[in-house]
Amino acid sequence: GQNIDQPTEMTATEGAIVQINCTYQTSGFNGLFWYQQHAGEAPTFLSYNVLDGLEEKGRFSSFLSRSKGYSYLLLKELQMKDSASYLCAVMDSNYQLIWGAGTKLIIKP
Amino acid sequence: IAGITQAPTSQILAAGRRMTLRCTQDMRHNAMYWYRQDLGLGLRLIHYSNTAGTTGKGEVPDGYSVSRANTDDFPLTLASAVPSQTSVYFCASSRLAGGADTGELFFGEGSRLTVL
Numbered sequence: 001g002q003n004i005d006q007p008t009e010m011t012a013t014e015g016a017i018v019q020i021n022c023t024y025q026t027s028g029f030n031g032l033f034w035y036q037q038h039a040g041e042a043p044t045f046l047s048y049n050v051l052d053g054l055e056e057k058g059r060f061s062s063f064l065s066r067s068k069g070y071s072y073l074l075l076k077e078l079q080m081k082d083s084a085s086y087l088c089a090v091m092d093s094n095y096q097l098i099w100g101a102g103t104k105l106i107i108k109p
Numbered sequence: 110i111a112g113i114t115q116a117p118t119s120q121i122l123a124a125g126r127r128m129t130l131r132c133t134q135d136m137r138h139n140a141m142y143w144y145r146q147d148l149g150l151g152l153r154l155i156h157y158s159n160t161a162g163t164t165g166k167g168e169v170p171d172g173y174s175v176s177r178a179n180t181d182d183f184p185l186t187l188a189s190a191v192p193s194q195t196s197v198y199f200c201a202s203s204r205l206a207g208g209a210d211t212g213e214l215f216f217g218e219g220s221r222l223t224v225l
Contacts, residue, residue: 004151042199042216078174087152097214
């Protein structure tokens with residue numbers, strides 16, 4: 001079966017750095033996505049990786065290793081507004097998105 | 110403001126009743142999707158449409174139906190609601206099928222449905 005694993009919850013301190021991991025097992029691979037979802041709101045797109053390596057976008061970076069079935073989202077200089085759930089999703093060989101359950105990130109002052 | 114509009118935002122429904130969740134986008138996106146989101150689970154695809162006039166089944170299609178008469182609208186119907194359909198429903202769209210061009214899905218604000 002297809003599976004996306006990510007931690008259920010993480011806690012970090014304002015101003016610090018946090019890494020959210022995602023491992024996947026899917027039938028085929030056409031890209032990995034990270035979305036941010038604030039409580040009670042819709043998910044919003046953060047990043048897309050299809051090749052191995054690190055993609056940097058401001059305070060957020062996303063890394064992919066296809067051979068290991070592994071990705072991480074790195075958030076730097078954490079702000080209180082970064083408190084949200086972070087969803088990892090993989091596009092399989094049928095171009096369908098398989099979603100992880102999300103990681104709830106709690107930022108403490 | 111361009112985007113996706115869902116209605117209603119919240120609804121309490123008696124079991125056995127018929128319910129249609131509406132979704133409209135004004136971005137001229139080809140593909141549209143309906144997901145449900147339940148606590149502790151990832152977003153699960155109910156139905157999708159790669160282009161106007163076509164629809165397909167997702168991971169959890171039973172008890173739901175959709176139609177795509179035009180580019181903008183993609184309603185989701187529960188023919189006879191059951192309590193297990195209590196969930197938050199998100200409509201989404203992408204320019205191309207699978208979001209393969211930019212990798213980006215645009216989501217509506219969600220419809221919270223409670224079936225009693």
